[in-house]
Amino acid sequence: AFKKIFGSKKSKDILIAFLNAILYQEQDTIKDLEILDPYQAPRIKGIKDSYLDVKAIITDNKTVIIEMQVLNVIGFEKRVLYNAAKAFSIQLAVGENYNLLNPVIALTITDFEMFRTSTKVISRYGLKEKEDLTDYTDDIELVFVELPKFNKQLDELETVTDKWLYFIKSANTLKEVPPTMAMVAPINKAFNIARQSKLTKRELEALEKKEIFIHDSHNALIKARQEGMKEKAIAIARELLDVLDIETISQKTGLSIAEIENLT
Structure with a gap:
């Protein structure tokens, strides 16, 4: 259902609103985007294929790759980094200059806790100097949303980001759109798509x-x-x-x- 809601070209406005809330603290940073084929084919024989849930080009030619992960499997944290590095490297064709590379943001939404020592629902990682934490570049950024850490109830939702997190976590169990969430047009549209895209028996199996x-x-x-x-x-x-x-x-x-x- 996640791909149907956020990965369809018809739901571009939903993805823009969601990414602005999660990545840019509800600022209207992303004006437009292009949804791409999430399959990352390797350029070199023997390199692993990559399958993402959603991939898009946003403002300033940044690439955003999104993966929704239900189970915590061995090596998952390395897979996140691998997919981000791959999305960064495959931008160049043979002989092209490195200055043509554009930043990549890997947004990973997990249904389990990845960082048990932190209580943050949304965490961001980048390349920094170890001691004084100065930035190296912002070319690869890893953003994690850990759903089990989000425990707000419907009457406790304060921000648009809260409402998106509640939607991601509870969409499968809600029978109708709560009035306070229906006021946010992209979330209301996302609910309607979620309702229409219930998994069939074959998909569940x-x-x-x-x-x-x-x-x-x-x-x-x-x-x-x-x-x-x-x-x-x-x-x-x-x-x-x-x-x-x-x-x-x-x-x-x-x-x-x-x-x-x-x-x-």
Whole structure:
């Protein structure tokens, strides 16, 4: 539904209003934009393909890429950076000058907490000097919206940004547009699109299969890491058998005494 609401060329005004609220503190910074194909094809053979939810060119030729992520999977934070760097680098054709590169903003909306030490719903990251925090460039900016940290109720919504966050978090459960939110025309239009684009049974089944696949992949990675670590410990234990006693080897490798005895 997210792609249908924000990624359609017919809903350009919705995306403009949403991005102005989230990225520019409700300032009318983005006047117009062009919605692009979110598929990022690699220019070099062997480089991974990238699939985004929404991609657009906004004011000053900046590229905004948007990804909505439901599950926290291993390596997700690196994927965000990879997609941003890729969107930045693929702007150039072979032989073109680097000064033709335009800034990229990667907006990531998560249904889980990414930064547990912070209570901020919206956080922004850029390239800075480590000690005095001077900016390097603003060419790549990472913006995160962590929905679980947004806990305002309907009667507590104060700003347009609050209303957008409430919409993103609650659109699937609301049966009608709350009057206070209907006053914001782009949000009202977004609600209507959301209502019309309820997932079909087939789409729900596909989504469930995707979530199961992600969970299974996550568990398989953890298991593979654990098995790999144990194999490494066994290899080290074998090398130490001739120089250390079994109890010391057990302490150093984490293997049980019985496991080490089976190696002799």
